[in-house]
Amino acid sequence: MSMAKITLKGHEVNTNSEIVSAGSAAPDFLLVDSDLNDVNLASFEGKNKILSIVPSLDTPICQKSTLIFNDKVSNLDDTVMLIVSSDLPFAMKRFCSSESLDNVLPVSMMRSRNFAKDYGVLLVDGPLSGITTRAIVTISKDNKILHSELVSEIANEPNYQAALDSIKA
Numbered sequence: 001m002s003m004a005k006i007t008l009k010g011h012e013v014n015t016n017s018e019i020v021s022a023g024s025a026a027p028d029f030l031l032v033d034s035d036l037n038d039v040n041l042a043s044f045e046g047k048n049k050i051l052s053i054v055p056s057l058d059t060p061i062c063q064k065s066t067l068i069f070n071d072k073v074s075n076l077d078d079t080v081m082l083i084v085s086s087d088l089p090f091a092m093k094r095f096c097s098s099e100s101l102d103n104v105l106p107v108s109m110m111r112s113r114n115f116a117k118d119y120g121v122l123l124v125d126g127p128l129s130g131i132t133t134r135a136i137v138t139i140s141k142d143n144k145i146l147h148s149e150l151v152s153e154i155a156n157e158p159n160y161q162a163a164l165d166s167i168k169a
Contacts, residue, residue, distance in 0.1 A: 004120065006133055008154045013126035015133055019150040020119050022166075026139045027118035031084060031107035034093035039107060041143055048079040048146075048167045049139040053121050053132050055154065057087050057095045057106070061134070065157050070101040072164055078141065079167055082107050084115065086131040121150070134158060138166045 003014040020027065026049075028041045041049075052069050054062035066083050073081040081104045085092065092106035109115050113130070116122035121132045134151040136158045147166030151158050 003124065004150055006150060006152050006154060008126055008128060010153075011126065013128070013133075013154070014124050015120055015150070016117055016122040016124050017120040019121060019135055019148045020137060020145050022145050022147055024145050026137075026143045026145055027115075029115040029118065030112050031082075031115060032089055032110050033105065033107055034089050034096075036089060038111070041139075044080050044082075046078065046141055048076070048141055050079060050081045050163055050167060051084055051119075051135075051137040051139070052081065052104075052158070053084045053116075053119070053135040053137065055123075055128055055131050055134065056085055057083070057092050061155060061157060063095065063099075065134075065160075066095075066101065066104060067099060068157075068160055070099075070103045072160060074103045076164070076167060080105060084109065084132070086110070128154070136163045138163050 031039050033039050083104050083106045086109050089108045116132045121135045123129050134154050136149045138147040
């Protein structure tokens with residue numbers, strides 16, 4: 001399986017494989033919510049899912065993109081906005097509470113890195129090796145990938161509009 005090459009502040013880094021592609025079935029996942037409950041695809045049955053995959057909510061761009069998505073998804077019906085990171089659920093909940101974010105659901109990979117591997121977003125080298133790169137994946141109500149974006153420079157923001165448009169289409 002080929003790796004995707006991206007950059008972190010201009011320095012090349014690699015992911016474990018290519019990101020999941022539009023049209024394919026969404027891999028199931030095991031993530032942990034703010035109350036330490038396991039969640040998977042079935043937890044969000046009947047909803048569109050937008051996954052904002054970020055390295056850490058302790059970084060400015062991850063925080064900014066989460067704030068922007070919280071605002072932009074407020075008027076989307078039947079859609080859940082997941083913020084996926086390697087952060088502990090406690091830290092993610094603290095950030096979302098302090099910013100009064102109620103349209104996003106922070107979920108952690110604390111129990112498994114399989115999500116990152118299966119979605120092709122696990123960094124395998126560089127200073128952030130072992131956590132995710134920045135990416136967006138949108139998933140339909142019937143768990144098909146609608147859109148995916150591997151942000152080519154980790155320090156950049158994702159294309160918010162492309163992700164939102166894929167849900168509205």
